[in-house]
Structure formats: structure tokens, C-alpha cells
Amino acid sequence: MRLIVENLACRRSGRRIFSGLSFTLEPGEGLMVTGRNGAGKSSLLTMLAGRLKPDAGTIRAEGIGEATLPECLHVIGHRDGLKSALTATENLEFARDLLGHPAASPQAALDAMGLPHVARLPVGYLSAGQRRRVALARLLVCRRPLWLLDEPTAALDLASQGVLAGLMGRHRAEGGLVIAATHQALGLEDARELRIAAAAVDDRCEEDTFETENWL
Numbered sequence: 066m067r068l069i070v071e072n073l074a075c076r077r078s079g080r081r082i083f084s085g086l087s088f089t090l091e092p093g094e095g096l097m098v099t100g101r102n103g104a105g106k107s108s109l110l111t112m113l114a115g116r117l118k119p120d121a122g123t124i125r126a127e128g129i130g131e132a133t134l135p136e137c138l139h140v141i142g143h144r145d146g147l148k149s150a151l152t153a154t155e156n157l158e159f160a161r162d163l164l165g166h167p168a169a170s171p172q173a174a175l176d177a178m179g180l181p182h183v184a185r186l187p188v189g190y191l192s193a194g195q196r197r198r199v200a201l202a203r204l205l206v207c208r209r210p211l212w213l214l215d216e217p218t219a220a221l222d223l224a225s226q227g228v229l230a231g232l233m234g235r236h237r238a239e240g241g242l243v244i245a246a247t248h249q250a251l252g253l254e255d256a257r258e259l260r261i262a263a264a265a266v267d268d269r270c271e272e273d274t275f276e277t278e279n280w281l
């Protein structure tokens with residue numbers, strides 16, 4: 066698939082967060098989204114996922130046939146989206162059944178993340194890094210061309226960061242796209258960088274409000 070983003074602008078609760086963002090990603094390309102805390106990296110990923118309406122601009126995908134863009138992507142966000150009471154395998158079975166297009170079995174995905182031994186443990190018992198790896202294993206149980214990863218290395222040790230770099234490399238070699246918001250190098254070979262600059266202060270509203278409809 067090909068992703069085309071033109072003149073995207075983001076406003077959250079009256080504040081202009083960024084504007085004029087444009088980029089195109091061809092099959093196999095990676096994009097590292099960088100910028101200061103609060104610059105809007107997570108907001109950009111949320112918009113690309115179709116969970117936040119752009120203030121201006123367009124997001125479109127080519128080469129996905131009749132599918133919608135949200136049907137063609139995985140999101141791994143700050144929150145891991147795992148049910149603590151379910152085992153790692155049950156969480157992955159749920160994701161596979163919900164998302165469709167099965168690719169690997171939950172066990173194979175856990176093996177790939179170096180977690181074969183936690184398959185039957187409730188996720189609530191896992192360490193932060195292990196939970197993160199179970200969340201990342203979702204990328205493997207169902208095939209989707211666009212990966213949106215928000216700080217994917219958070220809580221990962223060096224070995225697991227290497228495993229993730231390998232997964233992203235293989236995904237891209239098969240024509241997949243990776244967009245990752247990050248403050249650190251990810252091992253995303255040849256990825257382009259999109260740096261989001263902080264919005265001007267006088268472009269912001271005077272009063273702080275918040276949105277609840279986008280909380281996931």
C-alpha cells in the first residue's frame with residue numbers, strides 16, 4: 066500500500082498542535098516521527114488510525130482495494146490494550162479473531178517475541194517489558210500492511226529492541242509500512258524522519274479543556 070498525507074493539521078481542545086504536515090510513504094518505507102513532548106506525535110498516529118479528526122488536510126491510502134485505512138493498520142500505543150485477566154495466548158487469540166487476516170498462531174507470535182514460556186500466564190502477572198512484547202506480538206497474529214507504533218521500545222531491554230528491529234525490517238521487506246513515534250533510535254534502517262515542530266504559543270487557546278471521546 067501507499068500512504069499519502071497532505072497538509073494535515075491538528076487541533077486538540079482548541080489548541081493548534083501542528084499544521085501543514087505532508088508526507089508520502091511507499092511500500093517498504095519507514096518513517097520516524099520525532100519532536101518534543103507534546104509536539105503531537107501520538108496525535109498524528111491517532112489521526113492516521115482514524116480515531117481523531119484532522120483539523121485540516123487529508124489522509125489517503127492507495128493499493129488497498131475496497132478496504133478502509135483503519136482495516137489496514139495495527140496500532141501499538143502507550144497503553145498496551147491487553148486484558149490483565151486473560152492469558153497471553155487468549156489476548157492474542159482475541160486480537161486475531163477481532164482483526165481478521167490471520168498470519169501467525171499466537172504461540173508462533175509469542176515464540177518470535179522470545180516469550181514461549183508466558184503463553185498460559187495471565188498478562189497481569191507479566192513484567193512491563195513482557196507485557197510490551199505481548200502487545201507487539203499482536204503485529205504478527207494478523208497481517209496488516211501499516212504499523213503505527215507509539216514509543217514501541219518503551220520498557221524493552223536491548224535484546225527485545227533488537228527483536229523488534231528485526232520484525233520491522235522483515236515487515237518492510239515484504240512491502241509493509243512502519244510509522245513510529247519515538248525519542249530514540251529504533252533500528253529502523255533507512256527510515257525517513259518527520260520532525261514535528263512545537264506550535265507557536267499565540268496560536269493556542271487561553272483555557273485548557275480536554276476531550277474524552279478519544280480516550281481508548
Ligand SMILES: Nc1ncnc2c1ncn2[C@@H]1O[C@H](COP(=O)(O)OP(=O)(O)OP(=O)(O)O)[C@@H](O)[C@H]1O
Pocket residue numbers: 077078082100101102103104105106107108109246274275276277279280
Ligand atoms: N484527549 C486530549 N484532550 C485534549 N488535549 C489532548 C488530548 N490528548 C493529547 N492532548 C494534547 O495534545 C498535545 C499533543 O499531545 P501528544 O500526546 O500528541 O504529544 P506527543 O508528541 O506524543 O508527546 P510525548 O512525547 O510526551 O508522548 C499535548 O498538548 C496534549 O496535552
